[in-house]
Amino acid sequence: METTQSAGEISGNVLFYHSPEPLNREQHAKLALVHKDKPYGFAAAGTAVPLTVSEFAPAALTYPVIFAGEDRVPLAVMGLNQQENLFIEADGSIEPNVYIPAYIRRYPFVLANDDTADRLIVCIDRGSDLLSEAGQTPLFDAKGEPTEYTQNCIKFCDDFEVERRRTDSFVQLLKDLDLFELKKAVFQPQDETGAPAGELVTVAEYFGVSEEKLNKLPADKLKELQENGALAQIYAHLVSLLGWDRLITKTMLKQAAQAPAANLN
Template sequence: METATVGPVSGNVLFYTKPEPLSREEHGKLGVLRMDKPYGFASIGHVVPLTVAEFGFAGINFPIIFAGEQRVPLCVMGVNAGENLFIKNDGAFATGAYIPAYIRRYPFVLASDESQNRMVVCIERNAPMLGENAEVPLFDDKGEPSEYTQSAIKFCEDFETERRRTEAFVDLLTSLDLFETKQASFQTTLPDGTQSAPVVLADYFGVSEEKLGKLPAEKLAELRDSGALDKIYSHMASLLGWDRLVMIASERAAQTA
């Protein structure tokens, strides 16, 4: 994918406040600073978009839910809006936790150029790891995308491919009427040993175990053979992670106090 000069990028994309079409004219002197703990930008993301290819990895660490009319898959990384429990104050990611591809592609992103019906490579100009004459240049001495930039563009293209596969996966589940509304909540034990009133964490969409169990055998076989059934099971198993999130949030609150 070539870099291009187009008009300003519009739209609301999580973590991106000033995305600009990547060009040698505007960004020829920019590079990426080497940062051991570069994930501070994602500390505000308590939910992060997820592709279906990541369900098996992410489901070990986070609840995977579906949200909105489009049933967009999200991994839940915090119980409070604007607080990612897996990113420390210094920008480090929790040891051993899976880092979603949506976060790893930053500060690059693809945007749709509707005037020319194509995807354009953009970069977040306000990204903290970008700077002039940095260690890893975006463009080489000939003005061509550096090896690092080429790899980043390839990553974004692969992410876009997986995003479309994810849309097809969601469309399949929708066509089979497998979604139902769900609610995550928790209770605390009071000093007298009784349980507090439930506190609602989230309302979301998830796959219904009952609806899945009532599918005809041939439909289940199709889901199994396509690999979709494994992804469904990863999603369903991941919902056990709500309690873990609450524990992590409680520990962080106690440390802050």
């Protein structure tokens, strides 16, 4: 994997990364990681965050795991309203005992396409407040070589890319078996006594695996999914959908807490 080089041309927009630059020993020689007790402020507006297939099970304990768009990209849903994350606050703190997706943990490093060559290059988000010449953990040593910290970050990005490709294969398998269907997450309003009041409200539409289609697969296909590990990931996704109720409850509690403050202004 290319780590340090002259600045190349990179393409694509990546969630959370505002000023990605190819990691370069000349330009970034003095940069260092800024140690923060609450480092996740950059993700506070991340409503839905990409997941790799190996993360489905741990993520399912906290978030609905859904598929979105034509490419059926797997996402951990972390909020119901745009630019809102119910688990990460603006100050960078994160709710205890929740799974943090690898997509967030790799920041401010990322792999990006190099338009001048058919390869991936290691980049950093130069606009991140986690990087500064006044930081505590240098990216490069006195000889201009990547420090152990930087090498570990690069390996994490490399491993993430391997998992991303595995995820692409997993999604393609589900497409080939025609297992996707459009689903809805709904909310039933209640009155002050807890009785249903009004019609169901749709809070999200997304793609998910159809249990009906899954159950109609031939026995040999189901056995194949079991043996290659895909079936366990499918069930993790299906179980995770129970998490919509948690998100709805958290959203309502947050709105209720904000209402008194709004009335005071």
